[in-house]
Amino acid sequence: MAVAALAAVLGGLLGDGANAWQWLHWLAKPLATALVIVAALAGPPIAPRYRRWIVAGLVCSLLGDVLLMLPTDLFVAGLLAFLAGHLCFIAGFLGDSRLGTRPLAWLGCLLVAAVNLVGLWPSIPPALRVPVAVYALVLSAMGAQALGRAWSHAGDALARPARRAAIGGLLFMLSDSLxxxxxxxxxxxxxxxxxxxxxxxxxxxxARSVAQDEGVAAAGAVRTSLT
Structure with a gap:
């Protein structure tokens, strides 16, 4: 996966029109995400339900990758694909945490979204303002739920997987903000x-938040309650 990701970045840096570097980018970008999906499917999950939703979200992200890299302008379609992915991630996180858990996490993530929107608003074409605002809200909700979930599971059997998901959610917010x-x-x-x-x-x-840590298999009661 790391090699494919590096190839996608290199192709994006050096690509121009339809040269070989551009083709490398077009091939490697979705390949890297596909390999992430394979990683999510490998090994025993913390919960089958959780893996189903996370894999569904990653598949939506893969679709968004393809739509956003094509030479035609499919920005809104790509935005919708990623929005669907974030909704899938939220559904996965709700298997073992209530919506809106840890209000401070939500306040922080929503504040980041608001600052970004205020700064970008004059530069966003009017036709895209509503889609971008809705996407920013859903993205920040995903990051907030992931962060609040990790906070709620601190010290229990799901602490490390939940922490991985929270790191992923916050990095997603960073990537989309950039x-x-x-x-x-x-x-x-x-x-x-x-x-x-x-x-x-x-x-x-x-994707790595799906996998059990060593020794977590003994926490069968936790896993069963999530399925």
Whole structure:
């Protein structure tokens, strides 16, 4: 997965039009996400229900990857694919945490979304303002639920998997914030490195949150309650 992610970044940096580097980007970008999905499917999960929702979210992310990298303008379609992915992630997190758990986590994530929207609003085309605002709300809700869930599970059998999901959720927020500033406000230096680097780290951590830690198998009661 790391090799494919590096190839996607390199192809994005050096690609221009339809040259070989651009083709490398087009091939490696979805391949890296596909390999993340394979990782999520490997080994025993903390809960079958949780894995189903996380894999569904990763598949939506893979679709979003393809839609956003195509030479035609499919930005809204890609946005909808990723929005569906975040809703799947939230559904997975709700298997063992209530919606809105840890209000401080929600306040922090929603504040980040609000600051981004306020800063970007004048630069966002009017036709895209509502889709972008809805996406920002759902993205911040995903990050907030992941963070609140990790907070709630601190010290129990799901602490480490929940912490991985929280790291992934926050990295997803970072990646999409960088993408939005680069697209709507102005080109960021080496944007593809920072955007794709944080994105692949995000989906990797979320995928790894599916797997049991060694010794967690003994916590069968916890796992059963989630299925």
């Amino acid at each position: 993408l939005a500033w680069n697209r709507f406000h102005g080109a960021l230096p080496l944007a593809v490195v920072w955007v794709l680097g944080s994105y692949y780290a995000a989906v990797w951590f979320i």
